[in-house]
Amino acid sequence: MRQKIVAGNWKMNLLKEEAESLASEVVNMAKDETPSDVKVIMCTPFVHLSKVKSLIGNSANVFVGAQNCYTEPSGAFTGEISAPQLASYGIDYVILGHSERREYFGESNEMLAKKTDAVLANNMLPIFCFGEVLEEREAGTQKAVVEKQLSEGIFHLSAEDFGKVVLAYEPVWAIGTGKTASSAQAQEMHKDIRDMVAAKYGQEVADATPILYGGSAKPSNAQELFAQPDVDGGLIGGASLASRDFIEISKSY
Numbered sequence: 001m002r003q004k005i006v007a008g009n010w011k012m013n014l015l016k017e018e019a020e021s022l023a024s025e026v027v028n029m030a031k032d033e034t035p036s037d038v039k040v041i042m043c044t045p046f047v048h049l050s051k052v053k054s055l056i057g058n059s060a061n062v063f064v065g066a067q068n069c070y071t072e073p074s075g076a077f078t079g080e081i082s083a084p085q086l087a088s089y090g091i092d093y094v095i096l097g098h099s100e101r102r103e104y105f106g107e108s109n110e111m112l113a114k115k116t117d118a119v120l121a122n123n124m125l126p127i128f129c130f131g132e133v134l135e136e137r138e139a140g141t142q143k144a145v146v147e148k149q150l151s152e153g154i155f156h157l158s159a160e161d162f163g164k165v166v167l168a169y170e171p172v173w174a175i176g177t178g179k180t181a182s183s184a185q186a187q188e189m190h191k192d193i194r195d196m197v198a199a200k201y202g203q204e205v206a207d208a209t210p211i212l213y214g215g216s217a218k219p220s221n222a223q224e225l226f227a228q229p230d231v232d233g234g235l236i237g238g239a240s241l242a243s244r245d246f247i248e249i250s251k252s253y
């Protein structure tokens with residue numbers, strides 16, 4: 001059985017009080033409502049991580065993640081946050097390679113490979129994002145695009161390290177657009193991704209790798225998406241900012 005995961009990517013949203021209210025609500029609701037075999041992760045802006053971590057306390061099924069980290073462990077890199085710093089706050093997960101980081105901050109597959117190493121070396125777990133843009137989908141090249149992102153960004157890992165990774169397929173044309181991939185489109189790509197993992201690491205590793213879908217996922221479509229055999233959960237943007245919507249998604253298996 002693969003781990004079921006619903007991760008919220010808050011992106012650059014919420015002020016201090018808003019973040020604290022949302023995190024408290026999610027922790028309380030997840031305790032009462034989220035099935036015990038589903039992991040709920042809140043990936044917050046750096047400034048909120050410590051507080052959200054303390055609000056989670058010893059909750060059994062809620063975890064905290066960052067949205068990025070730097071490649072180097074310390075030094076003169078003004079404005080950056082390192083993996084050892086995140087680990088020292090007890091952060092569980094780190095999103096890497098989100099399309100917004102690739103697009104607006106020029107993150108390359110090569111840089112992401114280094115960030116992945118940094119996260120794993122500090123005993124945290126990467127949520128590695130990838131996906132094609134609209135022109136690539138229209139040109140029918142989405143599979144090749146995804147294969148390149150995986151092979152350059154994360155397939156350098158040993159099988160043991162790869163076994164700790166969460167993959168998140170996020171077609172860029174579906175992010176924040178309200179235009180979700182159909183469940184058939186998601187399943188087709190997730191199956192291809194699992195086959196790519198199997199070709200690299202073997203079927204056993206592929207069968208154990210959680211592959212999340214991201215892009216306009218919401219309570220009204222999560223059930224159909226999560227019902228697909230190769231969709232193991234979601235990386236949720238907008239809908240993770242409303243506790244009720246986020247928790248409903250965590251119940252959509």
Ligand SMILES: O=C(CO)COP(=O)(O)O
Binds near residue numbers: 239
């Ligand atoms: O980018 C996303 C999650 O990382 C998806 O965002 P939306 O759910 O807002 O489309």
